[in-house]
Amino acid sequence: MRQQTPTAAWAAATAAAALLVTGCGSSDDDGKPVAQQSAAPAGSQDINAHPLSAVKQGGTLKLPISQWIADFNRYTANGNQGDAAEINELVEPSLFSADAKGEVHEDKNFLLSAEVTSTSPQTVVYKLNPKAKWSDGKPLSWRDFEAVWKALNGTDKEYEAGSTAGYELVGKVEQGADAHQVKVTFTKPYADWKRLFDPLLPAAGIDTPEKFNKGWTEQIPITGAAFKISSYDKTAQTITAVPDPNWWGTKPKLDSIVFRALDYSAWTDAYLNKEIDYATAILPEDYKRLAKAAGTDIRVGARWDEVHIEFNGAKGPLKDVRVRQALQHAIDRKSIAAAFGKDLPVELKTYGSHFFMPNQAGYQDNSGSYGAYDLDAAGKLLDAAGWKLEGDKRVKDGKQLTLSYTLSSGSTSAQVDQAQLVQAQLAAAGIKLTIDKVPANDYFSKYVTIGNFELTSFRWVDQTFRSEAYPIYRQPEGKNLFQNYGSVGSPEVDALLEKAAETTDPAAANKLYNEADAKIWALGHSVPLYQRPQVLAVRSTLANYGATGLADDDYTKVGWLK
Structure with a gap:
């Protein structure tokens, strides 16, 4: 699975039924209507598909990435970051x-x-x-x-x-x-x-x-695919890939692909200034500007993509499972989803699984009481943990219950709004939450992947194989956190996930994953918030690229229409 930044990812889970992306109208600030989107089933894609005969030879594709790449090894924790994995997979063999x-x-x-x-x-x-x-x-x-x-x-x-x-x-x-x-x-x-x-x-x-x-720090030592890296320019924050002349397959259409590190907040302006050729349009303010841009398609697809809040069970008050459970009750997931989805041409829904999307075969809501917004239940758990309510504050041994929320400085306005909304929700439970912004290039490598946070939010995406989720929930071994950055786990969860991975009957395996999921909710590992769709602004003359749904990109077919 991949980490998608700065809200993140890896991959594990099979596709299934239908994700309904509901259409709704919206208007621009000047009153002009913005394109209305229709329903898109799960696995659907919108890539402006064309045969190679319709694509011209040559040209450059300019793509944004969210940060300079520290590690290109797909199999280390740092190299598993989404942009690093995308570039690694561009130049290495995908079987x-x-x-x-x-x-x-x-x-x-x-x-x-x-x-x-x-x-x-x-x-x-x-x-x-x-x-x-x-x-x-x-x-x-x-x-x-x-x-x-x-x-x-x-x-x-x-x-x-x-x-x-x-x-x-x-x-x-x-x-x-x-x-x-x-x-x-x-x-x-x-x-x-x-x-x-x-x-x-x-x-x-x-x-x-x-x-x-x-050996893969800020560079890729050996490649083996249709493209290779021709330059790394840290000053310009660009990485350029070109076709490898020794490639034995179909010749790529593009002359080069330039990846440029930009804060998410800069993507829309960069797209409108023609500095990049695609940008995410999932934020309402970005969607309104991008949907009316000349020569632009809004391409919508459905993928395995979830936004969640991670708790660190190895730090401070969060070592107590009752405090983590209290946070699950104090966070109003429906309000967060509604706030993020306001004015978007898609519907965002909360769900109750760490392994399955709601539209996926095998899904069941395992959140039980743990996923319910319930301030009374949160208060009882905090009381039991020794954090007594004094006025509007939770206090223990003379100290207020204070936690921190680690946020990338490159975060979108929606991510900032989410942090502030969680801050207000926890305040209603007597918990003080500080929001700590950290440099975008350091967010994963110096904070998330080494467990240097108390609360943070990112995404797990493209979980084509469920067993790949095992490192997210398994118990760490020494300093190796795997992808369980908050170090919340148990022997029972490990055993269930190991057994599920060995079970070749899908129905039996799904049952084991759901049993593990119920225990993960009870541990207060993390809070799944909502399923996130793909809404992308792409140059209308760019073929075979965009909202891929559950498919992989094929850059040998990507190019500009004749």
Whole structure:
């Protein structure tokens, strides 16, 4: 899964039913009507699809990213940030690609086939494309699979792996029938085996802890896809990708893709000034300006995307589960969703699961009493924890209950509004909440991913495989937080998620994920707020790009119409 900044992500969960994006009218400040959006089913996409014959050769695509990239290794906690993962996946082999329904298929540029050849023990044989090579000239091979496995299986603690999910179930990686085959043998069944080794990283770049941990800092040492990085300009805050002349597949249409680090607050103006070619239009003030811009499409799609508030159970008063549970009751999720969705052409709904979207097969509301806005219940929990109400303040041992909310300085107005709304809601429960803004480039690496916060808010997106959520909720091991940045977990949750990952029957697996979810709510791990749709402003002449829904981007097809 990916972290989408500065509200965040990773990926794990299958697609399903329909997300209804309801249409509603809106008007611009000058009274001119803004485009009305129609309902969009889950898995739908709006990318201005065209055949390659309609796309001209050449041109530059200018894309915004939210911060300068500190780590490009997709498999470390820092490198798992959304922008870093997007660029990593642009230049490294993706063995499987997802379609608009979230179904994954082999990318024949890298992988001719992959199949389970035995179930006892589970064995998968991969047949690699013999043409596929790394930028250092070496062919893709079983050695690359082995290096990824050794770095991520958790046996060598020197590797700073963001997640070991799935890899710890692999017992052996070896060459298959020839140099272009890989044989992977599991110690236990693993339902989501297609999510492993994807993207594939080169053994030469990760085969020691030093290379894995430090070799991808602000640069990508070896590439192996249609694009490569031609320059990193930290002064201009740009990263430029160009087609690799050694690419063996269909030639990309674009001459270059330029990623520019910009605070979210600057995206709309940058788009209107033609400095970038797409911008998010999900904020009402941005939507009104972008929807009327000449030569612009508002492209709407439905993806797995949730906004939540994370609690840190390793810090101060939040070490007490009763305080975390009290926060769940004191935060009015419906008010937050309504405030964010005001004047937007989409409907935002709260929901009750950490694993499933409401429109997804397997979803059930497991929030129970914990997800209900209830100040009386919050007060009783705080009383039990020793935080007694004195006037309008909760006090213990002469000190007021005070917490902090860590916020990126690059946050949108909606994110600032959300923090202030939570601040007011907690004040009604007698809790003082300070809002601490931190530099945008430091938000994840120096705060979120190392657990240096009490409350914060970000997003988990694109959870195509549910087992990928395991590191979000598993108990940390020493300094390795995995993606459980708030360090809230339990042996019971770990056991349920491990069992679910080994369960190949979808219905049985969903039941286990829902059992784990109920326990996660009871632990006060985090509060899911609402499902977030895609609403994007894109140049109308840009083809095969935009709101991808549950699909992956294919940059070899992206380009400008003739």
